[in-house]
Structure formats: structure tokens, C-alpha cells
Amino acid sequence: MSASIDKYRLVTQGNSSNPQVAEAYRTLRTNLYFASGNQEIRTLLVTSTLPNEGKSTTISNLAIAYAESDKKVLLIDADLRRPTLHQVFSASTRLGLSYLLTGQCKIEEAIIETFVPNLALITAGPPLPNPYGGISSPRFEELLEELKARYDIILIDSSPILAVSDAQLLSKRCDGVLYIVHYGKVKRALAQRAVAQLRHSGANLLGVVVNNKKKSKQDKVYSY
Ligand SMILES: Nc1ncnc2c1ncn2[C@@H]1O[C@H](COP(=O)(O)OP(=O)(O)O)[C@@H](O)[C@H]1O
Ligand SMILES: [Mg+2]
Incomplete structure (x- = not known):
């Protein structure tokens, strides 16, 4: 595996040197299933404060944990x-979401098969002058519908x-939202304000992951 992959700590692969943490992500997958009322979520947004x-x-x-469960997974x-x-x-970011939103490439051209079986990726693509404009465009919704027909689950x-405001807008377009809180980094009031904003926009907040909580040596998910 390359240095960049190590840097981002992909631990869920079968040959992982950290099976305990990999198992935590599988538990997270299961907890999300229960948090959504035993329904399969089709589109999940991950955001933070x-x-x-x-x-x-x-x-x-x-x-990766979803892909391991034999689902066809797309990461955007x-x-x-x-x-x-x-x-x-x-992966290359020469083509990607920005180009899809501006009609500069086709879906087939933007989808990258990753080294993980069942896991495809659409990178961000070249920078857009107005990212919010791209995300709020009707094309984004159309695109999501087209992709839902091809994949079991889409993680954004x-x-x-x-x-x-990008994530707040996206949260309305996804079946569920997973909120990440880096332990010890974000003041409670700030996190509360962010969660209130999400709620205000009608997001379906499924759970909160407390990342980097040293005591337990594992990431934790709390249903919200
Ligand atoms: N639990 C963790 N323990 C140690 N480092 C972490 C942990 N989670 C994330 N990181 C590191 O923190 C940096 C930022 O993480 P990243 O996932 O890119 O954050 P974000 O997408 O919220 O900006 C990365 O270098 C990543 O490897
Ligand atoms: Mg990031």
C-alpha cells in the first residue's frame, strides 16, 4: 500500500494490521442499520463541525466495511x-464530481474502480469556481438518482x-447523516450549533462517531 493510504489509515481491509479498529467500522455499519430503523440506507452523508x-x-x-458485506458501494x-x-x-482527480455537475464528462468516465472489490469512487474532480452552485444544482439530484440505480449504497x-453551507444542503438530499466529532477538539457549544443547523435543515441524523477517543482505543458510535 502507498504512503497516502497509510496516512489515511485504511484499516478495514482483510489484511489489516489493526483488526480491532477494522471491527469497529463493521460495528458502525451494523449500528447504522439499526439506527435507520432496520432499513438499508441508500445514501449516507458524513460530515462534522x-x-x-x-x-x-x-x-x-x-x-470498505460496506463493500466487504457484498454491497455495490460508491464513494463520492x-x-x-x-x-x-x-x-x-x-486515484486521479482529473475527472470527477465537478465535471459531472458541469456536464464535462459522463458518469462512466468519472467512476473509478478502487483496489477494494465492490468499491467504486467518484473523486471531486478539478476545482469549481462556485462549489455551492454545483452542489445546489438540479444536476446533482439527477446524478444521485442515476447513481442509486447502479449502486446499493452511496457514501458522500x-x-x-x-x-x-454545502453539507447542510447535501444532508437534505441523503437518507441519513453520520456526524463525526473529533474527541477533545471541538467545543461542545460549537458541535451543538452545527447539529442544530443540520436538524433545522431536516437532516436524518443517524449517529455520531466520536473519533480518536483514546480511552477505548476504538472509534465509537452513539445513536442520536
Ligand atoms: N482516529 C484517528 N487517529 C489518528 N489520526 C486520525 C484519526 N482520524 C483521522 N486522523 C488523521 O487526521 C487527519 C485528518 O483526517 P481526515 O479524515 O482527512 O479529516 P476530515 O476529512 O474531517 O478533514 C488525517 O491525516 C487522518 O489520517
Ligand atoms: Mg475530508
Whole structure:
């Protein structure tokens, strides 16, 4: 595996050196199933209060956990401002979501098969001058419908809630939202404000992952 993959701590692969943490992501997958009233979620957004709380790390490992359960999984990097999933999976970002939204490429051209069986990726693509405009466009909704016909589950990485409105908007378009809180990094009041914003926009908040909580040596999910 390349250095970039190690940097983002992909632990869910079968040959992982950290089976305990890999198991935590499988548990997260199961907990999300229960949190959604035993329904299979088709579109899941992962977001957080601030940058660097572990959204991309969590969503990548969770996507692998879903792929391991024989689901056809698509990961979309909708953090158009600070995209990283192309680095996590060592993939090209020459074509991607931005180009799909502006009609500059076809779905088939933007989908990348990752080294994980059953896991495909759409990277963020080249930067857009107005990322919010792209995400709020009707094309995004059409695209999501087209992709839902091809995949069992679509996981969407996003920007942090308090930075820009992108994730709040995306949360309305997804069946469920998973909220990441980096333990010890975000003040309670800030996290509460972000969650209130999500609720205000009608998001279906399925759970909160407390990332980097050292005591338990595992990430935890609490249903909300
Ligand atoms: N539980 C963790 N323990 C140690 N490092 C972590 C953990 N979660 C994330 N990181 C690291 O923190 C950095 C930011 O994580 P990332 O997933 O890119 O955050 P975000 O997508 O929220 O901006 C990355 O270098 C990642 O490897
Ligand atoms: Mg990220």
C-alpha cells in the first residue's frame, strides 16, 4: 500500500494490521442499520463541525466495511473545497464530481474502480469556481438518482458544517447523516450549533462517531 493510504489509515481491509479498529467500522455499519430503523440506507452523508475531524478517514473505512458485506458501494468526494479521497485511494482527480455537475464528462468516465472489490469512487474532480452552485444544482439530484440505480449504497464525503453551507444542503438530499466529532477538539457549544443547523435543515441524523477517543482505543458510535 502507498504512503497516502497509510496516512489515511485504511484499516478495514482483510489484511489489516489493526483488526480491532477494522471491527469497529463493521460495528458502525451494523449500528447504522439499526439506527435507520432496520432499513438499508441508500445514501449516507458524513460530515462534522470543523475540518480535520476524521470525516474522510471514517467514510473511507466505512465504505470498505460496506463493500466487504457484498454491497455495490460508491464513494463520492463532495468536499469540493478540500477533497482528499483521491489521495486516500491513490486515484486521479482529473475527472470527477465537478465535471459531472458541469456536464464535462459522463458518469462512466468519472467512476473509478478502487483496489477494494465492490468499491467504486467518484473523486471531486478539478476545482469549481462556485462549489455551492454545483452542489445546489438540479444536476446533482439527477446524478444521485442515476447513481442509486447502479449502486446499493452511496457514501458522500463533505465539507464541515460550520465552514460553508454545502453539507447542510447535501444532508437534505441523503437518507441519513453520520456526524463525526473529533474527541477533545471541538467545543461542545460549537458541535451543538452545527447539529442544530443540520436538524433545522431536516437532516436524518443517524449517529455520531466520536473519533480518536483514546480511552477505548476504538472509534465509537452513539445513536442520536
Ligand atoms: N482516529 C484517528 N487517529 C489518528 N489520526 C486520525 C484519526 N482520524 C483521522 N486522523 C488523521 O487526521 C487527519 C485528518 O483526517 P481526515 O479524515 O482527512 O479529516 P476530515 O476529512 O474531517 O478533514 C488525517 O491525516 C487522518 O489520517
Ligand atoms: Mg475530508
